[in-house]
Amino acid sequence: MNLPDRKGYFGGFGGKFVPETLMNALDELAKEYNKVRRTKSFKEELNYYLTQYVGRPTPLYFAERLTKKLGGAKLYLKREDLCHTGAHKINNTLGQVLLARRMGKTRIIAETGAGQHGVAAATAAAMFGMTCEVYMGTEDISRQRLNVFRMKLLGAKVIPVTSGSRTLKDACNETIRDWVTNVRTTHYIIGSVVGPHPYPLIVRDFQSIIGREARRQIIKQTGKLPDYLVACVGGGSNSLGLFHPFFNDKKVKFIGVEAAGFGLKTKKHAATLIKGDIGVLHGSLGYVLQDKDGQISLAHSVAAGLDYPGVGPEHAYYKKIGRAKYTAVSDKQALQAFNLLAETEGLIPALESAHAIAYLKQLAPKVGKKKTIVICLSGRGDKDVDIVTQYAGKK
């Protein structure tokens, strides 16, 4: 499969819907990326940092007690929570900072929801001595305080966003406004497989290390390919990172788990692929939560990293061709899964990743003991302890 095409489309989804001011920067980024993606020195440099700094490869862990507890398929967790900074986001930020350096950019900007991408961007920027500013909605600042503190420790400036939803969507808007203003000196590190071309391609490639490792590891441990891959989908970077290297393994089924928030029948969810329709948000054509006039709706999820009314164009494509199936679990189910994983395996998952875990309760018993499922444990949950305690208190 050779997608996206030259114009940045994945079978009808993607493209570059941005102000003219950014078009040249996107062209330059695409050119530079095309040059370095096959360059040995770049690959070696990135690989060096992924190994020595991030701690890759991350383990593929057979979750024996969880498997027993759910009484079905064998469950293997891809331990992205063990990456330096505590989530898969650093795979992408390191790659992009190396790119930005080659392009002579001295300033990094990023949007963040849960703060994991912000922390990962701040970390990569700190390591290479670049200035870093992170836009974050005030709603997210209050529910992910730990990560705000970490970003500040890392020398980044956290800029509160008070417009609109005060979450990830508006943080993206503000970051794009900054980029339009400072495009000559600044590189925008988008945190997911969203945005205008070439971002969905670049982020997917940098995150594909997850799936490449997992593929090797599961074959080594079980002697065969898995039957299912399961991952949460907000913008969709950890899921696509896991799925993409298995694309041609037609028997491996992909399941993306979106956030159903208060329920798919309410308006308070973030299930863009399931409930959204086609539109343009933040530079690409894909699925969007919107009203009849084309105004973007506010998403909702207990997991700040999933609380976004858009999703990457490659996921839209996987949905269209039926390569992946998308489902959703509620806030409540995710919170239960958060506890379940902590109690059975001693692993505290990020609330985002807890959505993938939650879906196993249905899937694992249904498909039976002979099947194997690889789940992306995309991040660890230290950042969420506050919010989980709050919810527990409300009960």
Next chain:
Amino acid sequence: MPGRNKENMNRIAKKFADIRKKKVKAFIVYITCGDPRLSITEKLIIEFEKRGVDMIELGVPFSDPLADGTTIQRASQRALRNKISLKDILGLVRNLRKKNVEIPLVLFSYYNPVYKYGVKKLARDLDAAGLDGVIIPDLPPEEGKILEAELARYGLDMAYLIAPTSTPQRVKMIARESDGFIYYVSRTGTTGRKKTLAKDIRQKISQIRRVTRKPVIVGFGVSNPEQVRMISGMAADGVVVGSAIIDVIEKNLGKKDLVKRTGNFVQRLVRASKQI
């Protein structure tokens, strides 16, 4: 030349032909429709025409206006509180044309509301309502082909934007693709009032001028008569002011003479565009 006689020209083409003949510059207003109410937008348009404005960009309010600064963001929010949609704006224009308002009117919208409305249907409805063209700040020519073709069927203009960061190659391409006029974004950044103009405007306009004879208008960050006068002295054909006018509207919200006060401010800008 066939198709170039005056009867076949749309309102935009006629306007710029007239402007060039008179050796003055066009003064163009941007307002967000439905800010603070659609009935006031209607009065403002009539007032602007009376005060000598040459063309009006009718902003479609959008939830996520990422090329706009805080002033237009707030205007959008005010309009959205009234649930103003593209359909309402088409109705407004239909009304105005019935009242013999003949000023060129250009729809200024982000792409999502347009996409959601349906580009085929929109082209037909824009024409039926009496609009003359479209500007979409997040739709570069690479993505605009489908809409462009639909608009062309009705003789409506799809005007594209050139930015300070556009390479010479892109300037050439955009100048070729743009219909009716070319919108030069005078600075990197979002819309909104700025104390000074970008230093390279004159040079950039000449760069565009060298590759096209199409009218060029300049906007983003232009906010007072002095700046309008300066740009009118350059090789462009017109100047756009938006945020500074919305600031006046905002300051006079709820006041009876909002329309008149806004008209007074606009008239000073109009005069500045004619004193060259």
